[in-house]
Amino acid sequence: MFEFTEEQEALRRHIGDFTRRACTREVARQLDESESYPFEIYAGMAELGWLGLPFPEKYGGLGGSAVDIAILIEELSRAMMAAAQVFGAVIYVGGPVMRIGNEEQRQRFLPPIIRGEMQLALGLTEPDSGSDAAALRTRAVRKGDRYILNGAKMFCSRAHIADYILIAARTDTEAPKHKGISLFLVPTGQPGVQVSLLKKLGIKAIGTCEVALVDAEVPVENRLGEENQGWPSLLTCLAMERFYLAAMCTGALADVLDLATDYAKEREQFGRPIGQFQAIQHKLADIYTDLQAARLLTYQTVWHTEQGNLDPKLGSAAKLFCSEAYMRGAMQGMQIMGGYGYMMEFDMQRHFRDAKLMEIGGGTSEIHRSVIGARLVAD
Template identity: 45%
Template sequence: MNFALSSDQENIQHHLTALLKDICTPEYVQRCDEQQKPPQEAFDALAKNGWLGLIAPESLGGAGGSATDLAVMLDVLGYHFEELGLWVFRNLTYGCYAVMKHGTKEQIETLVPKVITGEMSFCFGLTEPDSGSDASALTTKATKHGDEYVLNGRKVYTSGMDISDYCLLVARTSNLERKQQGITTFLVDTKLPGIEVKKLQTLGQRAIGTTEVLYSDVHIPASSILGKLDHGWTGADDYLCYERLCLSAARTGAARSAFDIALEYAKTRVQFGKPIGKFQAVSHKLAEMKSMLDIAQTMVYRYAWLMEQGKNTRQDAAILKLYTSESYKSISDMCLQILGGYGYCMEYPMQRFFRDSRLATIGGGTSEIQKNIIASSLGL
């Protein structure tokens, strides 16, 4: 097991960093956050330079990249702007990985090339007002009607729905004995009649944010099904495991960015006649954060390696998500403490890391749910 990056992966870091320094400056990121404006220009530049095709096969115009390649890319994206990284991950996970794994030939050839070019954006609709952590208890229904299905229900926290062309929607198609059964995933055109999208105001993640979506008699063709009818939960669970690699990589990059700001501040901020980093109270925080970052990054690459070997498990994904989320939250908190009043001021970036990181232990499966998965795998 070797976590050393290859020369190609180092090139990913180098070339992507050079691009982002130009298109995703701190001022640009601050403006997107304050104006609640998606980083469209940065996203378009990534598409133009081929980055959205990283994991797509070469036969469709992609680069055929590995899970580790993806982790490297999302780490760099997260370092420069976490929400940009999350926008990219949604497209690569739901518009590429999911479609490539469970899509028909027509779905693959129609959708994946448009994801690569940035012409088409994807989001994921799973959580509902009454089914959050208990996700498989969802009640949004897709009822068969001739050659169509009719969708009715309400989803919440469908992040990016208002800027997406398709939603990978998880709906109930049958009432069977186990709640995980009778669930199907659909590729839903977000512009169809009967879909109502409401933007939610949130503490962080404000550039793209999240939405509540009402589906009222939305007619979709049977060809919209991704995978097998009534067997969609297995696929959704697989996508969530892939998502946890992506989230962990992007958030570890974001945590490292916050750390670098705090480290520079500790070296240059003078109090009581010396840089505050010389005080043990500050230096120990930085030492603890450095250790957490190195562990988090190693865990990201380990999980990516396990995926490439076909050996990753739900337990592995849960451990990764739990540690990287909790460490990001802790690091942003300690970094803000080091910056003191400046960290608390909205004109400086640290408050954004503090706000954005708070979602890490909630969204995509709470830390408590990750612990449940880990405990279950231990036979408890």
């Protein structure tokens, strides 16, 4: 069931070659420390055609499968989680354009996205609506052939470099909260869109922003899908996000295991490598076991996504388990490395900082447990 094809194994090797060249440990460290967006990695991915992996050839894409996409994300994240995050915008915004955009919108947006010429962000979360995302209050009011948007978006990753932000806004204030939401591709280069970068703990190469919308104008042709029908599209987008985040955590956890194992073999105390101590071996064994389970759960979720029969419980379980496994692994990895693991010049601390976000973004652990639990008792 989970065997990879020869082409998929070749893709994995190809991505490994790319990251060893374009996203070395030094590059990852430098991007993280300087909080610089990985533009060169993005351009390299575009050149290799990988930004087009999820899209049909008709638009310049490669027509890849969900498994191909998961392999790409896993391997990029193994080199640096931020490298995989640059692909996030392609999935979060390019995905809805493909699924619910009309032909004119697909032709307008997909080719430049695939060529790496258009940067994108997703603006769903607001200052007062995070886990309860459908409670969003940003308003979009139609005036002739335009919509006027007012409101605020919080934690909008990549907004500082984005050409367009996919904004979820309320178009019907009378309808129940899930029913009056529409999606807009809002151009950022206008006075009504004000973006401020936020200071944060991890994944520092990918900026996260607050976005104020003050009479921001959007032409009607930038509305994605029907008016008031945005929520079901967002749900599909969030379902894709589950396997994307699970694959990302799996790749990063593989790097945690590599770093911890190498260190355990090299570091000597009491006259022998610390990897000879059973206490250290057990920690490595726990990380290894989590990694195998995370990978299986990720690809099981991906496989069902591809078949079109993903049980939401499974998607939530994958995101929940993989993010917590990554966090556990990063904590164990730091413990294995002792004081050096706590130092900024070693890479384990980056995993420790990056991992925490994975338990919060894309639905917190509490929310995913609630999704699974509620469905278990309802089924």
